Amino acid sequence: MLPEIEQLLILQDKDQVLRRLRNDLKKMPPDAEAAKARLAGATAAVAATKEEAQRNEVAIKSLELQIQTRRDTIVKLKTQQFETRKNEEFTALAHETARYEKDVAKLEDEEMGLMETGEVWQAKLQEALAHHAETEALVKEELGKIKQRYLNVTAQIKEFEGLRGGLAAQVPGELLERYDRILASRGEVIAELNGHVCAGCHMKVTAATFNEARAEKQIATCPNCGRMVYIAHWDD
Numbered sequence: 001m002l003p004e005i006e007q008l009l010i011l012q013d014k015d016q017v018l019r020r021l022r023n024d025l026k027k028m029p030p031d032a033e034a035a036k037a038r039l040a041g042a043t044a045a046v047a048a049t050k051e052e053a054q055r056n057e058v059a060i061k062s063l064e065l066q067i068q069t070r071r072d073t074i075v076k077l078k079t080q081q082f083e084t085r086k087n088e089e090f091t092a093l094a095h096e097t098a099r100y101e102k103d104v105a106k107l108e109d110e111e112m113g114l115m116e117t118g119e120v121w122q123a124k125l126q127e128a129l130a131h132h133a134e135t136e137a138l139v140k141e142e143l144g145k146i147k148q149r150y151l152n153v154t155a156q157i158k159e160f161e162g163l164r165g166g167l168a169a170q171v172p173g174e175l176l177e178r179y180d181r182i183l184a185s186r187g188e189v190i191a192e193l194n195g196h197v198c199a200g201c202h203m204k205v206t207a208a209t210f211n212e213a214r215a216e217k218q219i220a221t222c223p224n225c226g227r228m229v230y231i232a233h234w235d236d
């Protein structure tokens, strides 16, 4: 193997690790955002359930007020009824009292229905609160892990950048420029030849390129993808 290829393969190995680490780092902010969004969803669900439960409570209070007003009226009507000496008025007051009592019964039925609904909302609220607490704990744990991973990966990147810098400094300037150019466009610079096929682009190289790689006098280039190609093992 050409010593330059050997040298560049070591450099490429570090660059591939760096690429993986940088990709890993890029995924962290969206992961953290997704976790926060899950918690926000659970918080919103609690608020919405609370609001419904409160709306129901307000409706119950309103009914209670309506019932009380009618009861007060009934007491007044009954007092008038027993104070009157006129038969006609007595009967009219009795009718009116009966009408109010019917109203009260109807409102009380309504109130009973709302109270049952209220119990359902309370159960839903407890459920939403439990889900929120569970989500909060999970999200907190996940964010902690992401932060730790961020610190680890950042430290690894720094370490590999140092290693890469040291290796790159040993590569002749022109060759390094060529390497960096292919790295930027292809991600991978050096590809093995499997038979006559470039492992980088999976295309067959010309006989001339194959022979050039086999001769190991200078670095051969895949005419299709531009990667530097070499032969790792070959039998004559």
Ligand SMILES: [Zn+2]
Residues within 6 Å of the ligand: 191, 198, 199, 200, 201, 202, 203, 222, 223, 224, 225, 226, 227
């Ligand atoms: Zn190729």
